[in-house]
Amino acid sequence: MIDLENLKVEFQGGNISELKEFEQLMREFYAHNCDDFVILMNGIKYIPILEKIGNNWKSHIGISLDAGTRETFMKIKNIDAFDQVIENIKKLRKVSEAQISLKYIIIKDVNDNKEELEKFLEIAKSIGNIQPLNLEIDYNNTILSKGTKFEIPKHYYELFKFAEKYCKENNIAYKVFPYTENLLKQGYSI
Numbered sequence: 001m002i003d004l005e006n007l008k009v010e011f012q013g014g015n016i017s018e019l020k021e022f023e024q025l026m027r028e029f030y031a032h033n034c035d036d037f038v039i040l041m042n043g044i045k046y047i048p049i050l051e052k053i054g055n056n057w058k059s060h061i062g063i064s065l066d067a068g069t070r071e072t073f074m075k076i077k078n079i080d081a082f083d084q085v086i087e088n089i090k091k092l093r094k095v096s097e098a099q100i101s102l103k104y105i106i107i108k109d110v111n112d113n114k115e116e117l118e119k120f121l122e123i124a125k126s127i128g129n130i131q132p133l134n135l136e137i138d139y140n141n142t143i144l145s146k147g148t149k150f151e152i153p154k155h156y157y158e159l160f161k162f163a164e165k166y167c168k169e170n171n172i173a174y175k176v177f178p179y180t181e182n183l184l185k186q187g188y189s190i
Contacts, residue, residue: 010038014064017045026052035059037098042077043085051095059098062134063089066105068119075110090127099131101175104163106156107138117159121166132173135163136180151188160184 009029016022016039026049029037036058039050043063053059065085067073073082093100104120106112117135124130137156160176167174176184183189 004032004034007032007034008036008038009034010040012040014040014042015044016041017047022047023049026050038062040064043088043092044077044079044081046088046091050092053096053098060101060131061092061096061098062101062103064103064105065089065120065123066103066107067111068116068121068123072111072116076107086123086127093127093129100129101132101134102127102130103134103136105136105138106159108153112153112156112159114159114162117163118166121163121170121172124172125170130172132175133163133167134175134177135160136177137183139179149188152183157184 007029011019011022013019030052037053038060039053040062041047041064043065050061053061063085065073066076067082070080070082073085074080089100089102102120102124104111104117106117111117121133124133137152164174166172
């Protein structure tokens with residue numbers, strides 16, 4: 001009942017290594033020659049089975065780093081794994097032809113400053129071949145403002161301009177998702 005020739009598999013949710021059936025599911029998909037994956041994760045734990053995606057340019061592995069420093073990472077993720085995540089990204093980049101993207105979610109009063117963002121961008125540049133780099137707004141602010149107006153802070157616009165310019169100057173693919181683009185155009189969410 002599943003169209004195996006056109007199957008696209010997508011996993012979301014941060015720490016997919018905690019999904020007990022993840023590796024078993026991946027082995028089953030590989031056994032049926034599935035070659036189109038989207039895996040969104042936090043990168044805290046290295047998952048060797050992802051290496052099998054290795055030679056598949058159609059697949060995408062997205063890692064949400066959200067910080068440029070260990071201290072900020074710890075504030076956001078509540079775990080001291082910043083260096084480990086960077087090493088996992090580098091290791092995966094070496095063995096995989098899949099698109100690997102990095103995400104930076106701007107979190108109000110935590111990482112919403114140019115210094116932190118610039119350090120994140122420098123990490124992406126040092127890793128190389130990031131496809132693409134994503135800059136986003138913490139949707140919790142927009143979603144939790146139900147019935148009230150959440151105005152996009154003015155300095156966010158400067159952060160987006162800075163990231164776009166940095167990526168262009170350093171030949172890094174850059175992407176802002178349409179939902180975030182609309183929020184920025186509108187200036188607020190309800």
